[in-house]
Amino acid sequence: MGMRWSWVVVLFMSAVLLFAETAKVRYMIGEVRVKRAGQQGNxxxxxxQTDLQEKDVVRTGPEAxxxxxxxxxxxxxxxQNSMMELRNFPKAQNEKEEIFTSLGKFFFMVKKALQRKFVVSTPVAVAAIRGTEFMLVTQGKQTxxxxxxxxxxxxxxxxxxxVQVASGQKSLLQFGSPPEPPSALSEAEKKALDKIAGEQKGIKKKTPKKKMKQTPAPAPSGNIEKTPPPPPKPAPEAKPPQEEKPQPRSMKKGGGVNTGVSIGAVTxxxxxxxxxxxxxxxxxxxxGVALDLSLYIDDQGNIRKxxxxxxxxxxxxxxxxxxxHHGDPLYVKVGAVDNYRLGFGILMNHYSNTVEYPNVIRTGLxxxxxxxxxxxxxxxxNFSELxxxxxxxxxxxxxxxxxxxxxxxSVVYDRNQYKTLKDRDGDGVPDYLDPFPDDKNYAIDSDGDGIPDEDDPDRDGNGFTDNAEWLINHGYDSTYINDDAYKADPENWALTHLKPEPFNINKAKDKAQFALALDASYPIVNMKYLQLTTYAQWANFPYxxxxxxxxxxxxxxxxxxNAYAEYRIFSKHFLPEYFNTTYELERAVFRTSDTLGVIEPVSKRKLLDNVNEQLKGFVVGADFNLFNFLIFGAEYQNMSKSxxxxxxxxxxxxxNTSFIPKINRAGAYYYQNxxxxLFKKTEGTILGYRIxxxxxxxxxxxxxxxxxxRDLNGDGKISGPGETVKTTNIQTVIRF
Known part of the structure; x- marks a missing residue:
């Protein structure tokens, strides 16, 4: 019975892979990005050869x-500088195929079909076709x-x-007005359209040896004097920008190789x-495979080992x-995990394993x-941590x-939250608390003289011998001990003069965290230009x-x-979006012990006990496109009680860097969870910029x-030396 069901599953997945309606990327140059259906801002x-699904959105950057x-x-x-949505792929012969172009320039070569209608929509117009070649220029309130x-x-x-627009004609439609009567294309426009049509990759031309130039296809001239401004780059989720990923510049059909070289400085x-x-x-x-082969060289010419x-x-x-890709029938990715989300995000939202890159490199799945x-x-x-x-x-x-x-x-399990703390020698003692972070045999130096207690005859540094074990191991008689306080009461002396056994990551209590969540969603409105979904979530931390x-x-x-709003109710010992962008910084933090006055790590699980009130409140968020010049995204949550x-x-x-000469990208972010x-420095805060x-x-x-x-001294404030961690990367990037 089990074997039969295994074959059913295999056949089902094979059918999904074979018969799913997808679009293919045939050729591309420059920076081209896709937002998958249902993904918010990702x-x-x-x-x-990327498979594009229904409702995916594609945008091109400058010179792309x-x-x-x-x-x-x-x-x-x-x-270049265009954005469109693959709105509908027909499931039957008599269904229409629809593309939505929001901004930019597009050239269509539509295959003839007897029954199927091909429709291109814009914010103000609709074009219906059955087999033709045409170009749409969408700019604001006109097409x-x-x-x-x-x-x-x-x-x-x-x-x-x-209106019916025939071969060699054009028309213009502005919002609130009927389309202009068709008029003849200018000679310059005809030549430009012919050039774009002739530069389609994959069509054999009479001169097959001629290679396409690695520049974007030109737009028709004539009455189109200005290139329409490109869509602003979508607001990234509230997270640090990741290390620059190599972008495809020019590849042959079926695959390709591209390389970027960077030379600069990093902290x-x-x-x-x-x-x-x-x-x-x-x-x-x-x-797809991408490597990051970076050498970091200090001022002495030594490579960072x-x-x-x-x-x-x-x-x-x-x-x-x-x-x-995410959303495909089968998707696997090993390496950087960026902006990961479970459901509607009540447990895990915007998680990233690259928040400390390149200080800490994690390879996930x-x-x-x-x-x-x-x-x-x-x-x-992180496989290494696993x-x-x-x-x-x-x-x-x-x-x-x-x-x-x-x-x-949804289910989330963190086996040991303390594993986020650095421990170079693997002895279980975090480097910050380990006076010998590169020697796993030693971890205590009570008098701070650089000699481990095990090898120090004078462990408290007062000038008198107090280490009987050291004397015996080196062939001396224990009668050489001349510290009177030690001889009077060795056990009490050890408690008052020596540092206690250090915190060990592997032996810690409250080190694991477990969480689960349930959710339900239903689309209320699903129209061409408006979608509205309602949902509910429940989450629990059993520990x-x-x-x-x-x-x-x-x-x-x-x-x-995109916009969203939620009403929230939380019990004691609960925080939303617990696994978030800064989670790797907050999994374990340093606090000063109330009893011993020493610095010890504390897990995020244990800190949940400090939330001792039932909370009610809301969260709202949206991405705003302001005058086609910038995109501003914001989210605000307010939960309170007493x-x-x-x-x-x-x-x-x-x-939108198209308005700024020589600037390829410019952005900034601030995130506090x-x-x-608010706006007080915490370990759940991250900010930065990229230009x-x-x-x-x-x-x-x-x-x-x-x-x-990082609150290294455990006083609950970000003020001590080294507690503000600044990572600056300045480099020259060459792509070819």
Whole structure:
């Protein structure tokens, strides 16, 4: 019986893989990104032969270009600074195929079909086609149509005002007005359309040896005097920007290799290093591989050995190995875990294992299976930690039960939260508390003279011998002890003069954390230009006896604007989004013991006990596109009861650098999670910025700054030396 069901599962997954309607990336240059269906603000780098699903959104950056083959064989050319949504793939011959172009320039080569209708929508217009070649220019409240071949029905969204635009004609539609009567294309426009049509990759031309130039296809001239401003880069989630991933520049069909070289300086553990990095990436179909081969050289010319002295370090040179993409029937990625989320985020939201990169390099796993009604996702934060008694593991199962009602269950388990603390020699004592962090045989130096207590005849540093064991091991008689206090009461003397046994990560109590969550969601409105989903969540921390409820919650999407709002109720010992962007910084922190007055690590699980009130409140958030110049994203949570307030604030700002000469990207972020006092420095706070200046085509200067905090002296304040951690990366990036 078990074997038979195994074959059923295999056949089911094979059918999903074979018959799923997908679009293919045929050719691309420059920076092209995709936002997967249902993902909020999470943009991934697009690679050649990427499978694109229904509702995916594709955008191109400056000097970028992409060709996409749709399921019916039609081709869309996405020119620079453009964005479109693959709105509908037909499931039957008589269904329509629809593309939504929000901003930019697009050239369509539509395959003829007897029954199927091909529709292109914009914020103000609709074009219906059955086999033709045409171009759309979408800019704000107007859309321009230029037809090279065939016939296009062009009109407003209501379908009230329409015109028939034939070969060699054009029309313009502005919001609130009917489309202009068709008029003839200028000679310059005809030539430009012919050039774009002729540069389609994959079509054999009469001169097959001629190679396409590595520049984006030009736009028609004539009446289109100005290139429409590009869409602003979507606001990233409230997280630190990750190490620059290599972007495809030019690849041949079926796969390719591209490489980036960086030369600059970076701060690691408070020390400045020169950096030389080689970042090759290649893709073959669904397989993608990216390496991070970086050398960090100090002012003496020595290579930082911590990055190359073990087999684990060699394994960490893999930035990622990927098969497919999130949302595909099968998705596997080994390497960097970025912006990971479970369900609607009440347990895990925006988690990243690269928050301390390059100080700490973690190699994790993302895994996903997606069927027609069921789905499964899993995540591991760090393989090295998993094999050393730790590891953060997360999983989620979803099931579409009745109609559009979707149910989900999530589980997160952290085997040892203290494993986030550095322990170079592996003796279990965190480096910050270990006077001998590179020698696993020693961990105590009571008088601070640099000699371990085991080898120190005078352990308290008062000038008298007090170590009988040391005397015996070195051939002396114990009568040489001349410390009167020690001789009077050795046990009491040890308690008052020697440091206690140090904290050991592996023997600690309250080191594990376990959490589970259930959720349900239902789409209330699912229209072309408006989507509204309601949802509810419940989560529980069994070790802390804490629970939280979100009901109701609403998520809305209008065009490319996302907004959400939730009402929340929490019991004692519960915090939302517990596993978040700064989780690796908060898993274990240092606090001063009330009884002994010594600094000891405390797990995030134990700190939940300090939340001793039942809380009620709300969270709201949205991404705003302001005048097509910048995108501002923000989230605010306010939970309170009596004198206790728990608040979260996230803010991101990205500029549309097309308006700024020589600037390839510019953005900043601030993130503070579950703080009792907003904008006060805490270990749950992270801020930074990134700016990239173009030196020449293919070369740019990148400045990447990130600031985090560690309360090393355990006084509950961020003020001591080394407690503000600044990571600055300045490098010249060359892509070829």
């Amino acid at each position: 943009w991934e780098a697009l690679t050649l 270009y992409c060709e996409i083959e749709l399921p019916d064989g039609s081709v869309v050319k996405v020119l 321009k149509l230029l037809v090279r071949e065939g016939l296009v029905e062009f009109g407003d969204l209501q379908g009230v005002n329409r 690691i553990d408070g020390k400045l290093y020169n950096q030389i990095g080689l970042r090759p990436e290649f893709s073959i179909g669904k397989l 911590e990055n190359w002295d073990s087999a684990r370090d060699i394994f960490e040179k893999i930035y990622y190995v990927r098969w497919g 993302e895994f996903g299976l997606q069927g027609d009604r069921m789905g499964f996702d899993a995540m591991i934060n 094999t050393n008694g730790g590891g953060l593991l997360a999983g989620r199962f979803t099931y579409r039960a009745l109609g559009k009602l979707t149910l989900g269950a 802390n006896n804490g629970w939280g409820i979100t009901a109701p919650g609403f998520w809305a999407k209008f065009a490319f604007i 004198n206790l307030r728990i608040r979260t604030f996230r803010s991101t700002l990205d500029l 579950n703080a009792r006092e 990239e200046y173009e030196i020449s085509p293919g070369a740019s200067l990148l400045v990447d700054f990130r600031q985090t905090y």
